[in-house]
Amino acid sequence: MKFKSPPVNSLSLEFLTEFSIGLEKLENNRACRGVIITSAVPKIFSSGLDITEMCGKSVEHYGEFWRAVQEMWLRLYGSNMVTVAAVNGSSPAGGCLIALSCDYRIMAENPKFSIGLNEAQLGIVAPFWFKDTFVNVVGHRIAERSLQLGSLHPAPEAQRLGLVDELVPEEKLMEKAAAVMAQWLALPDHARQLTKTMMRKAVLDRLVAHREEDIKNFITFVSKESIQKSLRMYMEMLKKRKS
Numbered sequence: 001m002k003f004k005s006p007p008v009n010s011l012s013l014e015f016l017t018e019f020s021i022g023l024e025k026l027e028n029n030r031a032c033r034g035v036i037i038t039s040a041v042p043k044i045f046s047s048g049l050d051i052t053e054m055c056g057k058s059v060e061h062y063g064e065f066w067r068a069v070q071e072m073w074l075r076l077y078g079s080n081m082v083t084v085a086a087v088n089g090s091s092p093a094g095g096c097l098i099a100l101s102c103d104y105r106i107m108a109e110n111p112k113f114s115i116g117l118n119e120a121q122l123g124i125v126a127p128f129w130f131k132d133t134f135v136n137v138v139g140h141r142i143a144e145r146s147l148q149l150g151s152l153h154p155a156p157e158a159q160r161l162g163l164v165d166e167l168v169p170e171e172k173l174m175e176k177a178a179a180v181m182a183q184w185l186a187l188p189d190h191a192r193q194l195t196k197t198m199m200r201k202a203v204l205d206r207l208v209a210h211r212e213e214d215i216k217n218f219i220t221f222v223s224k225e226s227i228q229k230s231l232r233m234y235m236e237m238l239k240k241r242k243s
């Protein structure tokens with residue numbers, strides 16, 4: 001799957017819905033045993049959740065948007081397929097969550113590309129299931145420090161922390177991703193799938209059990225004037241940085 005929503009592959013409601021439907025179709029296709037996720041937008045894997053979806057909209061919209069974010073994660077993190085992220089650009093916040101939800105992460109070895117859960121820098125808080133996914137990849141201590149500081153880690157640092165599994169030159173990324181996919185697909189599906197479920201079930205079940213509460217929390221949180229102000233200021237900062 002190649003993300004192609006310029007300029008930055010931000011995860012809008014429309015993008016998330018299309019991504020989830022795409023994953024569902026592949027999941028139901030018995031001929032498809034694995035998926036490599038990458039980007040067709042130069043230098044950007046995904047800029048994370050579309051901030052405009054969280055600014056100045058109705059309560060109903062926030063609810064619909066958050067359900068779509070949850071749905072995407074439940075499908076990807078809970079997928080029976082082998083999932084490999086070929087991270088060919090920067091990947092903050094929700095973009096990082098997509099990579100973390102895959103079975104294996106390969107990143108282009110460009111120190112200008114960074115990845116991490118930077119929510120704290122926006123004045124917002126990563127929800128518990130973002131945190132759980134992060135902890136399952138890098139461990140509690142690294143996740144705690146990185147989350148509190150809202151760190152975006154340049155590719156070499158991300159590899160040192162275990163946030164990505166390996167770095168390769170950009171031109172070799174897809175070749176390497178295909179080789180990793182072949183290695184994982186060499187195992188019998190049933191054994192690999194049951195193992196994956198065993199490792200991920202508790203974290204998936206936690207969101208399923210608290211899904212409606214999580215939506216309510218998101219709506220309450222994002223509707224606060226202080227949070228709206230932080231998000232508006234962040235968007236202005238992005239635009240100013242450009243000019």
Ligand SMILES: CCCCC/C=C\CCC/C=C/CC(=O)SCCNC(=O)CCNC(=O)[C@H](O)C(C)(C)COP(=O)(O)OP(=O)(O)OC[C@H]1O[C@@H](n2cnc3c(N)ncnc32)[C@H](O)[C@@H]1OP(=O)(O)O
Nearest residue numbers: 007010047048049050051052092093094125218221238242
């Ligand atoms: C206690 C209870 C807690 C419950 C709380 C529940 C939930 C709250 C948590 C919600 C979770 C949110 C997770 C997220 O994903 S938030 C999004 C975080 N994303 C970012 O911080 C990335 C911001 N973007 C960048 O850093 C850069 O844009 C870049 C990705 C590095 C690319 O840089 P560059 O190539 O230089 O491009 P520009 O910066 O010029 O951007 C082009 C264009 O795109 C707009 N844009 C960028 N990112 C976003 C985005 N995420 N959403 C919307 N729009 C974005 C940018 O403003 C430019 O627009 P203009 O061309 O119109 O100026």
